[in-house]
Amino acid sequence: MTRQELFKQIIQKQSFLCIGLDTDIEKIPPHLLSFADPVFEFNKNIIEATRDFCVAYKINTAFYEASGVKGWQSMQKTLDYIPENIFTIADAKRGDIGNTSSMYARAFFQKEQSGFSFDAITVAPYMGEDSITPFLQHKNKWVILLALTSNKGSEDFQHRATDGEELYESVIRKSQQWGDADNMMYVIGATHPELFSHIRSIAPDHFLLVPGVGAQGGDLQKVAEAGMNDQCGLLVNVSRNIIYAEKSDEFSIAARMEAMKYQKTMQDLLQSRFPS
Amino acid sequence: MTRQELFKQIIQKQSFLCIGLDTDIEKIPPHLLSFADPVFEFNKNIIEATRDFCVAYKINTAFYEASGVKGWQSMQKTLDYIPENIFTIADAKRGDIGNTSSMYARAFFQKEQSGFSFDAITVAPYMGEDSITPFLQHKNKWVILLALTSNKGSEDFQHRATDGEELYESVIRKSQQWGDADNMMYVIGATHPELFSHIRSIAPDHFLLVPGVGAQGGDLQKVAEAGMNDQCGLLVNVSRNIIYAEKSDEFSIAARMEAMKYQKTMQDLLQSRFPS
Numbered sequence: 001m002t003r004q005e006l007f008k009q010i011i012q013k014q015s016f017l018c019i020g021l022d023t024d025i026e027k028i029p030p031h032l033l034s035f036a037d038p039v040f041e042f043n044k045n046i047i048e049a050t051r052d053f054c055v056a057y058k059i060n061t062a063f064y065e066a067s068g069v070k071g072w073q074s075m076q077k078t079l080d081y082i083p084e085n086i087f088t089i090a091d092a093k094r095g096d097i098g099n100t101s102s103m104y105a106r107a108f109f110q111k112e113q114s115g116f117s118f119d120a121i122t123v124a125p126y127m128g129e130d131s132i133t134p135f136l137q138h139k140n141k142w143v144i145l146l147a148l149t150s151n152k153g154s155e156d157f158q159h160r161a162t163d164g165e166e167l168y169e170s171v172i173r174k175s176q177q178w179g180d181a182d183n184m185m186y187v188i189g190a191t192h193p194e195l196f197s198h199i200r201s202i203a204p205d206h207f208l209l210v211p212g213v214g215a216q217g218g219d220l221q222k223v224a225e226a227g228m229n230d231q232c233g234l235l236v237n238v239s240r241n242i243i244y245a246e247k248s249d250e251f252s253i254a255a256r257m258e259a260m261k262y263q264k265t266m267q268d269l270l271q272s273r274f275p276s
Numbered sequence: 277m278t279r280q281e282l283f284k285q286i287i288q289k290q291s292f293l294c295i296g297l298d299t300d301i302e303k304i305p306p307h308l309l310s311f312a313d314p315v316f317e318f319n320k321n322i323i324e325a326t327r328d329f330c331v332a333y334k335i336n337t338a339f340y341e342a343s344g345v346k347g348w349q350s351m352q353k354t355l356d357y358i359p360e361n362i363f364t365i366a367d368a369k370r371g372d373i374g375n376t377s378s379m380y381a382r383a384f385f386q387k388e389q390s391g392f393s394f395d396a397i398t399v400a401p402y403m404g405e406d407s408i409t410p411f412l413q414h415k416n417k418w419v420i421l422l423a424l425t426s427n428k429g430s431e432d433f434q435h436r437a438t439d440g441e442e443l444y445e446s447v448i449r450k451s452q453q454w455g456d457a458d459n460m461m462y463v464i465g466a467t468h469p470e471l472f473s474h475i476r477s478i479a480p481d482h483f484l485l486v487p488g489v490g491a492q493g494g495d496l497q498k499v500a501e502a503g504m505n506d507q508c509g510l511l512v513n514v515s516r517n518i519i520y521a522e523k524s525d526e527f528s529i530a531a532r533m534e535a536m537k538y539q540k541t542m543q544d545l546l547q548s549r550f551p552s
Contacts, residue, residue, distance in 0.1 A: 024379070062376045065383035068390035069348045076345055095400065096369050097427040100338045103300070107341035115345035124371065124400040127423055128429025146402055151373040153404025156450060160438040167436065169444065174432060 001119045002140055003014035003182050003207065007231040009055045009085060011274060014267040016232050018056035018089065018209065019259065020239025021046065021078060022063050027244055029251050039067070039074040042251075044081055049256035051208050053263035056087035056235050058209075059118075076115050087235070089144065089209070092117040096150035098130035104232050108186070109138045120144050122187060122209070125171045128179055136179045143184050147171050148199070150189025150212030172203050188227070190218020190236070207233050214241030224269040232270065238262060277363050277395045278416055279458050281482065283507040285331045285361060287550060290543040292508050294332035294365065294485065295535065296515025297322065297354060298339050303520055305527050315343070315350040318527075320357055325528035329539035332363035332511050334485075335394075335422045351393050363486070363511070365420065366394040369387050374406035396420050398463060398485070399449045405454055412455045419460050423447050423477070426465025426488030448479050457481035464503070466494020466512070472502035482510050490517030496538070500545040508546065514538060 005166035010016050020102060028042040035041040047057070048216075064071035082088055094104045103219055104121070111117035120142035123132055135143045146157055148168040158168040165173070172186055181203075188199055190212035199208070208227055213236050220236060227234050241260070246254030277285075286292050297319055301309075304318040307531040311317040312511055323333070335354060340347035358364055361461055370380045371519040380397070387393035396418035399408055411419045422435055441449070450464060457479075466488035475484070488494035489512050496512060503510050518538070522530030 062379035066379040071346045072348045093372050103338035103342040107311045124402045126402045127433030152455040153406040156404030164434045
């Protein structure tokens, strides 16, 4: 999916919501456990219930790998079930030397080889240029590079300053030599709302994938005010708060209600920036 | 496997060789393609041929994921085929917020959940403490933390200095608050042989996993001289130079010869440090 197409979806749906399918078999409603593939059954219901209110789904690979081969099967079925016009993210945090990153690109982008064709993959920047560029060689595919993450551990290394520039700033600046706003996004945690204006000064055009709203406590309003650009430029991810809104038989209705709430807030935010 | 047991294996086998199973279906001998699982068939032959000369196998997850679900099946069969007394590494470069890293630990350490029980996993440090500690809660399991990698891109961020301390040094120093030499190793590329003495001054007891010998050009002799500690403290990885030593029917014999060559060199290096 291109940047233009993504923006179009955002305007059409009046939403920049990304829903994280962090599906943990130990947390899904117990009645689903009788299905052959409970994780897929859960996801299918969640997707049906929420697809009208989000523009992206983010599949957190860890939750699928935790069930090994079976988990990868659930992941494949889930990806296949997501409607064409919804942006798909493999939240995989991969990245390795060049020839290995090429294999990861094959794994997540080349359906004919691996069965998977996500629109985007999250990549960790620690290993530098050649760990990132192999992903950028795939047309209309995206690298979403970790810059400033939402967790407590983001304080350990991401703020280390060299000549006045912090590590996450260096990642954003340097990576713009490798890719551009049409094939690269950045992960910026909602738990750092005060930094969004600053980040926009160094990456004005890039989409930002923003985790940390919801369970992690980030503030959607503040993020949107400081982070939105002239193509919206934001995908705000919510996982647990939506998919585990309710553990009963009514889980998908509860998820739908919760997704709708986020979408309504986003609609207001979009309307004030892009009045229809 | 404990550090003591690993050292015992090294002395018994007179080897600190780790063989990287970076098995690319496009590079294996063509006659194997008629098997139901060519990748596993290749690995089985390589393991049979080389198991006497190495103390560890490193499975590069990217090469398996590149074939999707089928690749994960090959990976599982391969892991199951590796003899008990050989140290196994998931070269997976994972790392995410705490609850997600817990799922990765389940994926790679907890056989009853995922089918996989590696001894160790490689982890990227960018996301800091809570991305690493969930792996450390598993008894006799190891985190192998990326510190100074072997690739060109290691120059992009890993040498950024803050108050005189480079990022990779900060990773080594700081992570010693989270784990110790009994559950944590570091990746230090053989392509930086001049830095091994320095690294030993900040991590005297930790095992180092050293990629970059062989195809990437690192120097085994220099690495051993500066990097060996009183429990050897080194696992030197060779992948392509061994497993693709030859593309004919004789590929496993060629791999065996190549592995033996590395083992002989290592034997000399071990003998001069630990005379029998």
